[in-house]
Amino acid sequence: MTDTEPLLQVRNLETQFHTDEGIVRAVDGVSFDVYPGETVCIVGESGSGKTVTIESITRILQMPPGEIVGGEVIFDGIDLTTASEKEIRRIRGDRISHVFQNPQGSLNPVYTVGAQIREAIQANRDVGKKAAREQAIELLDEVGIPEAGARIDDYPHEFSGGMRQRVVIAIALAGEPDLLLADEPTTALDVTIEAQIIDLLLRLQEERDMAIVFVTHDLGVVAEIADRVVVMYASKVMEQGHVHEIFDRPAHPYTRALLDCLPGPDGVTPIEGTLPNPLDHPDGCRFAARCEYAIEPCFVGEHPSLLPADGDEDHLVSCLLYRDGHDESVIDREPRRADPFAVGDDT
Amino acid sequence: MSETGHPLLVVRNLEKHFPVQAGVFKREVGRIRAVDGISFSIEKGETFGLVGESGCGKSTAAKAIMHLIEPTGGEVIFDGKNISGMSKDERRGFRRQAQMIFQDPESSFDPRMTIGESVAEPLRVNGMTDRERRRSIVEGLLERVGLDAGDADRYPHEFSGGQKQRIGLARALSINPELLVADEPVSALDVSIQAEILSLMEDLQREFNLAILIISHNLGVIRQISDAVGVMYVGELVERGPTEDVFGDPAHPYTRALLSSIPRPDPHIERSGMELTGDVPSPSDPPPGCRFHTRCPEVIQPDGLELDQTDWRTILTLADRVYRGDIDPQTVRESVLSVAEDGEREPEDVTLSEFEGRLREDFDIQQELEPTAVDTTIHHAIEALYEERPEVAAERLQETFATPCRDSRPASTTVEGDQVAACHLLETSVEASETVPATGDD
Numbered sequence: 029m030t031d032t033e034p035l036l037q038v039r040n041l042e043t044q045f046h047t048d049e050g051i052v053r054a055v056d057g058v059s060f061d062v063y064p065g066e067t068v069c070i071v072g073e074s075g076s077g078k079t080v081t082i083e084s085i086t087r088i089l090q091m092p093p094g095e096i097v098g099g100e101v102i103f104d105g106i107d108l109t110t111a112s113e114k115e116i117r118r119i120r121g122d123r124i125s126h127v128f129q130n131p132q133g134s135l136n137p138v139y140t141v142g143a144q145i146r147e148a149i150q151a152n153r154d155v156g157k158k159a160a161r162e163q164a165i166e167l168l169d170e171v172g173i174p175e176a177g178a179r180i181d182d183y184p185h186e187f188s189g190g191m192r193q194r195v196v197i198a199i200a201l202a203g204e205p206d207l208l209l210a211d212e213p214t215t216a217l218d219v220t221i222e223a224q225i226i227d228l229l230l231r232l233q234e235e236r237d238m239a240i241v242f243v244t245h246d247l248g249v250v251a252e253i254a255d256r257v258v259v260m261y262a263s264k265v266m267e268q269g270h271v272h273e274i275f276d277r278p279a280h281p282y283t284r285a286l287l288d289c290l291p292g293p294d295g296v297t298p299i300e301g302t303l304p305n306p307l308d309h310p311d312g313c314r315f316a317a318r319c320e321y322a323i324e325p326c327f328v329g330e331h332p333s334l335l336p337a338d339g340d341e342d343h344l345v346s347c348l349l350y351r352d353g354h355d356e357s358v359i360d361r362e363p364r365r366a367d368p369f370a371v372g373d374d375t
Numbered sequence: 376m377s378e379t380g381h382p383l384l385v386v387r388n389l390e391k392h393f394p395v396q397a398g399v400f401k402r403e404v405g406r407i408r409a410v411d412g413i414s415f416s417i418e419k420g421e422t423f424g425l426v427g428e429s430g431c432g433k434s435t436a437a438k439a440i441m442h443l444i445e446p447t448g449g450e451v452i453f454d455g456k457n458i459s460g461m462s463k464d465e466r467r468g469f470r471r472q473a474q475m476i477f478q479d480p481e482s483s484f485d486p487r488m489t490i491g492e493s494v495a496e497p498l499r500v501n502g503m504t505d506r507e508r509r510r511s512i513v514e515g516l517l518e519r520v521g522l523d524a525g526d527a528d529r530y531p532h533e534f535s536g537g538q539k540q541r542i543g544l545a546r547a548l549s550i551n552p553e554l555l556v557a558d559e560p561v562s563a564l565d566v567s568i569q570a571e572i573l574s575l576m577e578d579l580q581r582e583f584n585l586a587i588l589i590i591s592h593n594l595g596v597i598r599q600i601s602d603a604v605g606v607m608y609v610g611e612l613v614e615r616g617p618t619e620d621v622f623g624d625p626a627h628p629y630t631r632a633l634l635s636s637i638p639r640p641d642p643h644i645e646r647s648g649m650e651l652t653g654d655v656p657s658p659s660d661p662p663p664g665c666r667f668h669t670r671c672p673e674v675i676q677p678d679g680l681e682l683d684q685t686d687w688r689t690i691l692t693l694a695d696r697v698y699r700g701d702i703d704p705q706t707v708r709e710s711v712l713s714v715a716e717d718g719e720r721e722p723e724d725v726t727l728s729e730f731e732g733r734l735r736e737d738f739d740i741q742q743e744l745e746p747t748a749v750d751t752t753i754h755h756a757i758e759a760l761y762e763e764r765p766e767v768a769a770e771r772l773q774e775t776f777a778t779p780c781r782d783s784r785p786a787s788t789t790v791e792g793d794q795v796a797a798c799h800l801l802e803t804s805v806e807a808s809e810t811v812p813a814t815g816d817d
């Protein structure tokens with residue numbers, strides 16, 4: 029992974045919202061890379077800034093009230109934060125596509141699904157109506173819609189929720205993107221349907237060698253699909269690293285606390301306290317007020333910058349205790365194995 | 376259940392059907408069997424979790440139990456009394472004894488009332504006229520659910536979702552109910568907040584000796600908080616029993632599928648891959664026999680047939696569509712032409728082999744499936760469809776592929792102790808175990 033160039037580089041991204049009550053710093057200096065063909069999960073609770081982060085990448089964010097005020101998003105040598113509207117439109121849907129949480133909202137109820145997929149194909153490729161229709165059928169078949177040839181002329185309401193999400197994925201694939209940005213694409217679905225969609229995304233990724241940035245609050249989904257994980261809290265990246273590092277030896281106290289929130293056989297361990305006010309982030313580390321290891325310096329200055337944990341350049345943590353002169357060994361990095369569903373049929 | 380005393384809540388063959396009406400005279404043309412004969416009971420101080428996918432009827436069941444909507448069949452017995460037979464006064468008493476909280480804490484409060492007024496409302500409605508006393512009870516409750524006494528003067532919009540759910544709990548508990556019915560109480564909340572609310576519910580249950588009926592689609596939540604669980608599928612309870620048994624050793628294939636679909640928070644584990652095909656059937660037209668047979672990965676094969684389960688599943692899916700008269704030969708013909716980009720020919724010109732190829736591909740049925748007799752049946756059935764004789768196709772398939780899972784409704788079978796499931800596989804294994812002496816006796 030390290031020999032290849034990143035496909036996407038997000039550098040110190042800062043996105044704000046202007047509201048009546050003041051400026052909300054929704055994304056406050058976020059950096060991460062995405063390499064070709066890998067899956068990066070951005071995980072965090074509501075209000076952590078994960079959705080705004082990926083909406084800033086292709087600038088699909090409502091602007092105003094939103095505004096990208098700093099940082100860079102480099103995709104294939106172009107800084108998307110400063111690219112012209114024309115340039116970014118060419119990239120959107122063609123090289124970078126989106127899948128959202130709610131498939132209803134992504135489909136137009138008055139057009140057949142065939143027409144909508146065809147439109148996506150023809151927006152990016154110079155092909156005739158007939159060829160586009162043929163490709164649309166192939167795409168529907170590829171995303172697992174049974175009897176694709178017969179269903180292409182159906183309207184969105186004639187599909188179930190899971191099938192609609194498959195249609196949305198077919199549309200996202202129409203431009204043969206290098207990068208798929210998926211925002212909670214399975215959250216609105218039932219668990220058996222969610223499993224189908226996750227398997228579909230993993231299969232498509234392998235077949236097409238496509239990178240995926242997947243935003244979710246569900247650590248189960250993260251464990252299943254992520255190669256690397258970015259943990260966000262209160263508009264900042266708290267930790268990032270390989271999925272195994274994050275689940276086995278989380279470095280940041282917040283990551284561990286989040287893992288311990290999952291219901292397990294011994295109950296749940298809630299995180300004490302509440303999320304900081306996004307209008308007025310506290311000084312120092314954003315998590316300090318809820319952190320059991322917080323020491324005085326944690327409450328002053330800027331939020332700690334990302335540093336390698338265990339000397340590993342691929343596993344970064346923003347916690348003061350990992351700085352020289354502090355002792356990170358006080359942090360208990362063994363998460364309670366929250367796996368209530370070890371039914372014993374596998375493993 | 377227990378020999379001494381009676382359970383606090385007994386639900387017996389509860390049914391809630393909604394009529395589907397049409398025309399000026401509102402003639403009933405069908406019924407949505409949202410809840411179709413479910414039974415379970417809850418002891419004092421016990422938590423029962425009702426789990427299932429959206430549309431399975433679990434929320435309707437909760438409303439019918441509370442008699443917020445009148446059930447169309449069966450009975451609900453609360454503290455020994457049948458709710459349907461209760462007088463107006465008794466009903467009012469029941470409403471006091473059984474409180475409900477909902478998924479969306481936003482819409483549960485009047486935005487113009489202070490939190491204190493909202494929490495005190497059940498007290499006021501139930502005749503506590505002393506303002507001061509109401510106030511002091513409310514303050515005590517707010518503190519008990521982890522808020523400040525002073526929060527009583529604030530308005531709903533000043534609280535987060537998790538805090539509102541805490542307030543909802545305070546309000547529900549203000550008149551010391553025996554039963555709390557919680558419909559998806561944490562679904563709208565973040566994981567860390569969910570954890571807080573669940574552990575609060577557990578504390579309150581111990582303290583107030585509450586019986587809780589919790590409804591959720593989230594198996595983790597149900598597992599966390601319930602002593603016993605019921606798994607619903609298309610209006611029916613397919614399995615119920617003590618939480619540890621149902622989750623640890625699920626007896627119904629649907630429960631197994633549900634559990635194995637959950638993304639597990641451990642990157643070292645691969646999901647076991649028992650993926651369900653298809654969507655949940657509609658409760659307005661539930662499948663005959665076992666309602667899960669249209670998606671089940673373990674459908675019983677007819678005697679003498681030993682197909683690979685994957686092949687068997689694809690055949691059943693085709694057969695199911697044929698039985699339902701869902702396959703329109705004309706559409707298949709058109710789809711052959713549209714896939715082939717053939718604008719020259721008319722649908723009538725599509726050959727049998729093209730037609731068969733299309734259907735086999737659509738349903739993932741292999742060409743030349745072994746044994747030959749199976750393949751021949753499929754071929755003949757498709758031929759009958761091609762000739763626009765769907766009844767012949769259905770007959771052919773039914774002759775060779777008849778399964779008890781479609782032909783008869785499975786009865787509830789005791790698996791072990793209090794664990795009960797409705798699946799034909801269990802019925803046969805019970806028969807088998809009868810011939811084998813000395814199995815678990817208790």
